[in-house]
Amino acid sequence: MKIIYEDGDICVIEKPSGIIVNNSNSSGENTIQNWFKDKLELRTSNLEFISKGGIVHRLDKDASGVLVLAKNETAYEKLKEQFVNRRVDKTYLVLVHGRLSEKEGILSTPIERNPNKKTHFYVGKDLSKTGITAWKVREENDKYSFLDVNILTGRTHQIRVHMKHIGHPVFADELYAGRKTARADRKLLFRHFLHASKITFKHPTTGESMEFESDLPKDLSDLLSTLSSG
Numbered sequence: 038m039k040i041i042y043e044d045g046d047i048c049v050i051e052k053p054s055g056i057i058v059n060n061s062n063s064s065g066e067n068t069i070q071n072w073f074k075d076k077l078e079l080r081t082s083n084l085e086f087i088s089k090g091g092i093v094h095r096l097d098k099d100a101s102g103v104l105v106l107a108k109n110e111t112a113y114e115k116l117k118e119q120f121v122n123r124r125v126d127k128t129y130l131v132l133v134h135g136r137l138s139e140k141e142g143i144l145s146t147p148i149e150r151n152p153n154k155k156t157h158f159y160v161g162k163d164l165s166k167t168g169i170t171a172w173k174v175r176e177e178n179d180k181y182s183f184l185d186v187n188i189l190t191g192r193t194h195q196i197r198v199h200m201k202h203i204g205h206p207v208f209a210d211e212l213y214a215g216r217k218t219a220r221a222d223r224k225l226l227f228r229h230f231l232h233a234s235k236i237t238f239k240h241p242t243t244g245e246s247m248e249f250e251s252d253l254p255k256d257l258s259d260l261l262s263t264l265s266s267g
Contacts (some may be wrong), residue, residue, distance in 0.1 A: 038072055041249055046112040046242050047105060048073070048091075049249045054101040054228045054256070059092055073106050086113040093117055094125075094191060102129070102233025103251040107241070115241035120191060126237040129186040130253055131172075131196060132230035132261070133205040134218065137182050141173040144199045148192040157212055158194045160202045168192035170199040181208065181264060185234075196231060207231055208260075226260050 042049040050069075052058070058069045070090035079087050091107045093116045107113035119125050148168040149161030169189035176183040182205065186196055197213050200206055206214035208230040209222035237248045253261075 038069075041103065041251070042247075046108055046240070047116070047247075048076075048108055049236075050104050050106065051251050052096055052101055052104045052233070054099055054254070057098045058095045058104070060090070069104065069106075077108060084110065086110040089113070094120055096233055097194070097197075097229075097231065099228040100231040100233060101251070101254050101257075103236050103249050104233070105236060105238065105249075112241040116238065119238050123189055124239070126235075127188050127191075127233065128235040129188070129196060130175075130232045130234045130257070131184045131186045131200070132208040132257075133182050133184060133200050134180070134208065134214065135182065135205045136177050136179055137172075137174060137184075137203075137205060141171070143169065143171040144203065145169045146199070146202065148195055148198050150193075158192070158198050160198060166192065168195040168199065170195060183261065197229070225263065226256065228256075230257055230260065232257055 039051040040048060041051060052069060056067065056069060060068050060070045070092050074090040077091065079090065086107065091113060093105055093107050093113060096102060096104055105116065107116050145167055147161045147163045147166045148158050149163055149166055151157040151159050167190065171187045173185045174182055175185055188195055197207050197210055201213040209219060209226045210229040211219045214222065232253055233251065235248065235250045237246065240247050
């Protein structure tokens with residue numbers, strides 16, 4: 038696991054695609070949570086910091102990018118508070134299908150679990166589950182748009198659900214792009230195009246503003262080059 042930054046309170050890593058963050062979402066696979074619990078030599082406990090293995094926020098299995106982990110209970114609680122109160126700025130690089138009608142925008146709608154497909158989420162009506170997603174076009178053509186996306190909330194599959202909702206699903210997204218589209222995309226990229234490129238938050242002990250970035254991985258940058266040359 039590549040560590041970007043580490044001190045006595047936090048550990049910031051670059052999560053590779055293909056690795057699950059939380060044990061609760063795994064099926065006996067290696068997880069970030071297990072790796073970090075082993076690193077900190079944490080034992081089983083009912084204490085939330087330990088039971089969560091220092092995991093404060095998550096990324097989808099297929100997603101890559103910057104992830105912040107807490108090394109002690111105090112740091113865990115203070116970071117968790119920042120996420121809950123929307124004081125953490127998270128930016129993603131995302132490739133979606135089609136040309137968006139506006140160069141930038143913001144979407145605020147509830148995101149709920151699909152009762153008919155437990156692994157899927159959709160735009161619902163429960164305002165207590167509202168997700169807020171802001172996007173800005175970096176590059177575009179008639180087939181694809183490359184976006185900077187900021188999420189002001191942390192709903193499961195938030196970016197993927199919102200992009201599908203406005204008719205521009207994430208590239209190679211097997212759950213939300215549609216079977217035929219995803220199958221064609223996956224011939225070029227074997228995971229959805231979603232990368233957590235930057236995160237900004239306050240250090241849990243010093244209060245200093247911390248900002249960390251993660252460059253676009255080679256598989257994603259290679260795809261952009263392929264699509265632009267095609």
